[in-house]
Amino acid sequence: MAQVRLVDLGKTYDGASANTIKGLDLEVADGEFLVLVGPSGCGKSTTLRMIAGLEEPTAGEIWISDRRVDGLEPRERDIAMVFQNYALYPHMTVAQNMSFGLRLAKVPKAEIRQRVETAAETLGLRDYLNRHPKALSGGQRQRVAMGRAIVREPGVFLFDEPLSNLDAQLRGQMRTEIRRLHDRLSATTVYVTHDQVEAMTLADRVVVLKDGRIEQQGSPQELYDRPATRFVAGFLGSPQMNMLSGEVRQGALDLGGGSQLALSADRAAPLEGRKLDVGIRPEAFRLAAPEVAVIHGRAEMVELLGATSLVHFVHAGQACTALLEPSEAPRAGQPLHLGLSPDRISLFDADSGRAV
């Protein structure tokens, strides 16, 4: 198995004014499932392609285990990669697709057959080994692409948005399969996605990238509960975190619209008078009696999701969402009184966007 280490990695494209990747430092531990997540253009795919050797960095170093690999060909890096559009060889059968790398490596025929069959068994592809990719469904093609990676038993698995071409149901299914596969093989994995649900469900560690820099990294729960920046707060979680403007005045957080939230003295003191952005997860709200409620408003629209209800309301000119029990959720047009615990809010500096 293997670790991956990126040291001060940089990538600039000819003609582009700004760096795509700027001084990226990152370590992926042996057997870790690391997810690189971020909006399009944040440099996550470029980073992955540099690890793979499909693009050369313009600065910094890439290490896999104790070898420096930047400058080496992809085949010398002990990696396998699963592409977004599968990239299966159309003129080869499933078995030929999966065994291509082994055949190039001159692995004995008996061993090739055994490895391909084991992988096909794992991925439920036994009955499709003699088919061409054209005759497979999207989900099956995705499995073949994964099988092609597995049979080579590489040190590092690289995934480039592998699920984005699948429909929603299949995506959920493949997500669990990928995680189960990883638990079984415990191979070092770097997984790129723009889908925060994939990031949250798959990762041992999530790295949020923005404009070619690491915005925050940590376990999915850490990032969800304690986002380091307003960007991370807004990016992770669905429905999105509510963002209200606020200011600390005399030890209490003023959320506008006459709403006040009492803060503990040691939290409030250093923030006195500062302009803040207040992040509140939709599930942090709970219904409260009007006299103790923090936020008073009117339910504008209510979406019933079955297990929960999404209540949309406006507070101080800001559209907000609360996640409530369907049984207690008000109907559209009814008054809404919401309570809020101070330890369930995230505070960001209004100018820098960093958590305070």
Place this chain on the structure above:
Amino acid sequence: MTAIDRQMDAPRAAPRPARNARQRKDTRTAFAFLAPFLILLLVFQYVPLAMMAKNAFMDYSLLNPDAAKFVGMLNFEDMFYFDDARESLAATFLFALIVVLIVIPLGFVLALFLNSTLPARALVRTIIMLPVVTSAVVVATMWNFLLDPSNGLINGVIALFGLPRQPFLTSPNQALIMISVMTAWQQVGFATILFLGGLQGVPKELSEAARIDGATRWQVLWNITVPLLSRTTLFVVVIMTVFSLQAFAPAFLMTDGGPNSSTNLIVYHIYKMAFVMQNAGYASALSLVLLLIVLGISLLQMWLLRAKWNY
């Protein structure tokens, strides 16, 4: 079709629904647009073709068309009885084979070069496309000068290395090879463009996936690019074969079919039979055979190009 249409058509026995007024108008418009081309095609292609097919079974001379008389299969029997048709077709197929053998690998390599990020691509593209757009007469005349046994540029270069001057177009052993090389030189740009189109249709991820699977650049080329271009290659082979089978200018302008009939390409032979030997019936029969050969090659191509896979 709307629900109302279906209701109206339902009682009728005819399985094909009647065209409504708009569909009829669309059909008329389509015919109006196609008519100019179809009429020209009919008058200048299919009518002469039918007349040629008829003449193939006649003893027929252009000097006295009225004296034509039906001779049945005699013209076709002559093809087997005399050696001229067999020899001409053999020379033509050899010519086509040499052209294809030069054009395919060379066109492929040039397309790989044009598809890369190497410098001077634009210049090379212009250089190899120039002969394609140049008139065959100009090219043939130019190569006549180049290949001249006494004053030709190529013999000049050969003499510089102290090697003996070559007869080229005046040698029965060299003439066919020389006009094949010239034709290949002229056509390679066309093949390159076709190959380039094929190369650009191959998704980049496939060669990336192969490189990650452990392939060297040569192995990617051999295991991925070449097989994926098999359909393009087949297409280029057929285009070049059909083009070579119909070649006329080199034999007419450079060798007069000689020396010793070694470059007597079939179309030139047909021309000589019809307009020099005044045996238009026999020429028509030869033309019909050539048509069937070309048709057969095209059908074979269509059969081989059935999609087994795609990307």
